[in-house]
Amino acid sequence: MAEAASKTTLPDHDPSCYLCPGNRRAQGDINPKYESTFIFVNDYSAVKEEQAEYKLQDQDGSLSALFLRAESVTAPNAQYRYMQIFENKGAAMGCSNPHPHGQVWVTTGLPEEPALELTQLQKYRREQGGANMLEDYATLEASKQERVVYENAYFLAVCPWWATWPFEVMVVSKQHKRALVDFGAEEREALAECLAEVTRRYDNLFETHFPYSMGLHQAPLxxxxxxxxxxxxxIHFYPPLLRSATVRKFLVGYEMMAEPQRDITPEQAAARLRNCGGELYRKKLE
Structure with missing residues (x-):
């Protein structure tokens, strides 16, 4: 299905955007000028018991265009079980605001997806005498290079063989690291580099602001x-685009009722992403 392509240029500042620097947010707070990472409580927190009434509110700083620094995140309170860090980018993934932003949801229970992964990680560790499944998987993929999109000393970006989305990517630590708080300064910089390389390739692939949902999976709090x-x-990247900036993949019919089907192989997806590295396409248009 064809949809409108994302705009090539975004305004540096939108006076109607509740996330732009200096603007007033939905609950009345004023945003700072963003000289560093800014963290605030979601004005309409999905996991808050008492919710304020929602009022609909009617810019290029995406991961692909930034030099990134990965920041450690610690538990806000010991009563919580899990912290889910994620970003939705683009209207195709339900993001109503083009201003790039991530979210952190902290819950008292372990969500379904990380819980299923953790069950299998524990099973593998028990059966393999303490070995770590994703560490072994990263070693295997690095040796084959068939599905690798990018790698540095500490991280591997790969189109996993089980992927559902056409250009799905997983970023995995090469060494066994349980969570962000386990990384040293050099590893955090390497993670930032890897994220920038992946998202820049996404944007270059179809020369658009490539939409995706991205989420971190790590140890429970x-x-x-x-x-x-x-x-x-x-880290999982789930991007919907299939053949161009205006054609996306939908999971419907057989895929919803039976099982997902691949439109291209993970090897083909990885090769296309590997080959569109380098300078961000928007920089060439300036």
């Missing part, structure tokens, strides 16, 4: 020793 030690830091 609270859990058993086995759960914590079996966890392995990784």
């Amino acid at each position: 609270e859990g058993t020793k086995e759960e914590i030690e079996a966890s392995h830091f990784h």
